[in-house]
Amino acid sequence: MITRKQLLALVGFVILGAIIIWIGRDDPSQRPKIEEQPPVQTPVTQPSTQSDFNQITLPHDDPEFPPGPGRELFLARCTVCHSLRYITMQPNFSKKVWAKEVAKMINTYKAHITGEEAREIINYLATVKGTDQDGASNSKLK
């Protein structure tokens, strides 16, 4: 049986809970007022014809590699990560140094180049940007 005291305590808790909920309620009249503003109309200017676009012609910056065996493979494999400037800005190297360079691209930077492809690329590089028997630079690049 619930005693009179317990009943009073229960009613007290219910009233207290109701008061707490009422205080914590979201009263719209207590919200900070935000002035409503009309949406800003930004004028959109659209080019009416193709000739409204400006055009610039960039200077030619692609190094020119002369034709020869391995050229296409070299252009395909060695432009994946960087521009050909990385190759043209080097001094002319012996075949041995080019072989080391290509091996570095494969082993260190994980270039996807097979052994057969590497040989072809090294031969091409040694031909167009190599050194002759006396170790003198022998560049065929334009």
Ligand code: HEC
């Ligand atoms: C998987 C990406 C990748 C491919 C493919 C790649 N390279 Fe590189 N290469 C790099 C990175 C990375 C560097 C170093 C960049 C730096 O140090 O700023 C680099 C630098 C170079 C340099 C500058 C000298 C040096 O050793 O840092 C040369 C020369 C070069 N690469 C040649 C080649 C040639 C030739 C090929 C084709 C056989 C090739 N790269 C393909 C990633 C690549």
